[in-house]
Amino acid sequence: MxxxxxxxxxxxxxxxxxxxxxxxxxxxxxxxxxxxxxxxxxxxxxxxxxxxxxxxxxxxxxxxxxxxxxxxxxxxxxxxxxxxxxxxxxxxxxxxxxxxxxxxxxxxxxxxxxxxxxxxxxxxxxxVFRFDADAPPEPGDSGPDLAADWLDGLPAGDLAAAETALRTGGPVVLIDYTPDSGCFFRGEDPLRFMLTLPGRVWLAVTATQPLLPGPDFDPYQAALRFRAISTASLSEVQTHLAYVAAQVAIGAQTPPPAAPSTADPVLRALLEATAEALACPGPAEAFAGRMASTATVLSALLPQAGLGAEAAVMAARDQALAAGQATALQDLLAAALAPKPAPVAASPAAADPAAAPKAAPRRQGVLKVDQARIDMLMKLAGELIVAKNGLPFLANRAEEVFGSRAMAREIRAQFDVFNRIVDELQTAVMQVRMVPLGSVFDRFRRLVRDLSRQVDKPLVFVVEGEETEADKNIVEDLGEPLIHLIRNAVDHGLETPAERRAAGKPAEGQVRLSARLAEDKVVIEVADDGRGVDVARVRAKAVERGLISADEAAQMPDEAALRLILRAGFSTAETISNLSGRGVGMDVVATMVERSGGTLSLRSQPGRGTTVTITLPLSMTVRRLMMVELDGSQYGVPLEMVLETARIPQDQLHRHLGPPQIVRRDRLIPLCDLRRPLRLAPRPQEPAELSVLIVATAQGEVGLIVDAFRSGTEVIPQPLDGPLAGLACLSGAALLGDGSILMILDLEEVLKCPW
CATH class of the missing domain: 1.20.120.160 (HPT domain)
Known part of the structure; x- marks a missing residue:
């Protein structure tokens, strides 16, 4: 193109x-x-x-x-x-x-x-929904049957012309077209449409109902039936008739050879009708209007048939008006109706733009812009953020290195102005990237409908918070995780109607998909009112599949046991179906959510149902990080994963078999010294107090031991290239204002390493 x-x-x-x-x-x-x-x-x-x-x-x-x-x-x-x-x-x-x-x-x-x-x-x-058994046959019906139907009741002249056309010596296509009675209101012109039929060698038009005379005639209702024979290929004819396919019956036939007919009776029929109308008596005061109307009709018909020109029609009209009699126009009609050969070839008018239906002009309510352009704007905004973050470092250098406190104050003042403008620009660009979650949620209505019928579980699908907005990339990435969650809710979560009635529930289940904003995060929930998760069965299945040992299962709290369903290869289904049972799905959901910088949590009550909650950042482009220091270098941790920071004395550590733990708000939280999974040198000596960053992960809450806490920052993460690209523990890097590089940790991958 x-x-x-x-x-x-x-x-x-x-x-x-x-x-x-x-x-x-x-x-x-x-x-x-x-x-x-x-x-x-x-x-x-x-x-x-x-x-x-x-x-x-x-x-x-x-x-x-x-x-x-x-x-x-x-x-x-x-x-x-x-x-x-x-x-x-x-x-x-x-x-x-x-x-x-x-x-x-x-x-x-x-x-x-x-x-x-x-x-x-x-x-x-x-x-099938529009026509009964007596309606014209559908496209693809046999040619002989279609032709036999036509031959009944045709006038002798049309019958002879049709039979001649059927003996053209090659394949022919038979067309039976009954336009919808309201086709004129859609801008359709059935006559022009059939006159431009490729390979047309014969055309007949009949009325589908009596045409009432005079003022009772309704010119806005189509009451015609067109029957035609074409020597064009079947595909050409079907292409031409694509717009009216449901109103057309098409058949193909290979007749005995004969010469084609070139008669065009439809124009003759219209001319004869015009002559009859012109011969009818009428009031004198309407004479001028009748002559003008007749001339308008003839101006359109005669040039089409090659039987006259518009100038001749206008001259006949003027003569009729001057004489007070319609003789001049009647003579013109008589000459046009006199028998004469009128060869008709397949018309190329199908390519005429005037014949093609035109879509009504639409007012554009939104401006659609290629996403690459928006991404470029976001990248430039990110560069400005990096430049902005460099000003405080420049102010410190001005004061500490060059001893100019006045210059440092001026730089900080300009930083405040620059910071406000960059923040407004960043917000504006991010707003352009924001799309409502309804664009994803709406597609699941069809999924739920099909699943409900497939597993024979009637249900109500409730969608809430469709207007909630999030970054376009996040919204697009939500599709696959939500499909898995909804399938699980319908297949695993909901009981059969008989089981629900036995449990005192309505036979119709409910699946709810909702979204809401919580500070700078978007929270999405998939909930059902089904049987809930049997934690004891989850433990047993996990041991059976070798995911954990029996001792681990016995000591594992219910909350941790519930999260076993997020493990790869885990499934409680006894048999494999089209929807579930293969041990994949929930682990994919957890992985995709974590890759987007989000978290996933589970709640379930036996007999009451299950709720899966996904928490995601509003934007994946600008990330807010908590900076920590390890072995003299700085690392970034996604701020949305950080729950709190704490300084823990050594005597508050609990050590028993596994990693050390601490107690926070009546919960045991394991500690991970980040130096070990990152393979950094051990500390020369243990400090009296540990700097602990408590984060939420797919495995639950974990305390990360770091050397020191640093300030938070906003960055535009960049993917890693070269040798660093293969390090799973790093999700990217960012440039800080002083020109140094900040490595961003992928905590889920870090915690998979021995610690």
Missing amino acids: SEGGSSLKEQFLIEGRDLVESAGECLLRLEKEPDDSALVASLFRAVHTLKGNSGLFPVPPLTRVVHAAEDVLDEVRAGNLTLDSEMADVLLDALDQVSAWLDAFDRLDHLPDEADEVASGLAARLA
Whole structure:
């Protein structure tokens, strides 16, 4: 594609995916609120907009499917159909397929080879909701049956022309098109549409109901049926008819050879109708208006048929007005209706931009910017933060090295101004990166619906805090962990309806997904009201799978035993199913949450349910760190993991078999001397008081013994390159204001080393 075409394609894909997601959300809500007309209207608009946008690209199977969906939803909107679970299933399948096609078009610039076949199947499944058994056959019906249906009741002239066209000597395509009665209101022109049919060799038009004369005639309702024969390929015809696929029956046939007919009876029928209307008597005061209307119709029809020019029509109109009689226009019509050969070839007008449906102009409510540009802004803001942090060091040097206290005061004053501006810039850029969690939460409505039906557990899915915002990268990384948690809640957490009734609970379970802000963190919870976690069974399974020894299991407190479900390879499922039982899932969740700088906690009550809480920083770009000193070097610890700092006298340490422990608020907290897992030299002598940094980890609370505490700071972490890239205990590095490098510790990896 050209640069402009590529940009248009990118915009189509972005908007297309948004529309598919929006339509899916509306569908799921409509299953519970089928009478909500606003939801029906929103769903119809999303599908209609997607159909209009797709017409600009070579994706006719996609267009065909969304048009079939639009036709069904139009009937729902009109009150002729009721949206039920069966219809929702087919519509959701169609949206899933459209989403897959958008991905394929993104990668390949075209749809897969089997797209036509898949589109035919989906369009047929959707058409079932609109047509009964007596309706015209669906695309793909046999040609002979379709032709036999046509031959009944055709006028002798049309019958002869059709039979001649069927004996062209090669394959032919038969088209039966009955446009929707309200097609004019969607900007459709069925006549022009059929006149531009590729390879058209015959066309007949009949009324589907009696056309009432005079003022009783409704010109805004389409009541026509078009039947045509084309010598173009079946794929060409299907591409041309993609927009009206649900209103068309197509058949293919290979007839005996004969010369093709070039008759165009549809224009003749319209001209004959105009002549009849012109011959009808009318009031004298309406004569001028009738002549003007007739001239307008003839100006459109005669040039199309090559039977006259607009100048001749206007001249005949003027003569009729001057004479007070319609003779001049009647003569023109008679000449046009006189038998004459009128060869008709396949028209290239299908490529005419005027014939293509145009999407209504949309006002852009938001400005969509490539994420790379936002990331660049964030990087520049980070450079400013580094530059800002260097000013206090410069002030100290001015005072201590050069003895200029006045200069130091001026630098600090400028630092205050600089700090305020940089903080405001950083906040503004971070706000641009913030997106509501609803963009992730909404996709789980479909997941829960499918899981509920798969395991036969009716449930209510409650979503709270969708408006809570977090950094775009964090929101995108939440998808996979939440899928695992929701699957576990439905499969492991909730009981069957019979078990719930026996326990005195409602047969319908509940899964709740919620989000809220807590200071500079976002807290997400997945909770169920199911059976809860049997801690004794968890201990037994952990011993059975060799994750811990029986002695360890017996001494382990319930809170620590509950966290065993986060271990790799752990599962309480007796059998492997499509949803669980393989021992992967919760360990993946814990790993991904920790990688994002967050923590995961568990609460469970037997018979009451389980709650999994994920706590994440609002932004992954700017990190707040607590700096500590070890062996003369400084290291950074994520501030969100820090619970408190303490100075512990040596006589308050408890030593028994394992690492030393301390008691804080009636809890035993193990101590880890960071020098050991980091393989630093031991201290020359043990201090009387230990500097202990108490942090929250996936294994619980741990006290980290450091040499000294330093100040907190804000940094932009950078990934490690070269030999350092392989060190799992380091998650990155940052440049400090004095030009030194700060290594950032990955505490989860550090604590996996012997300590």
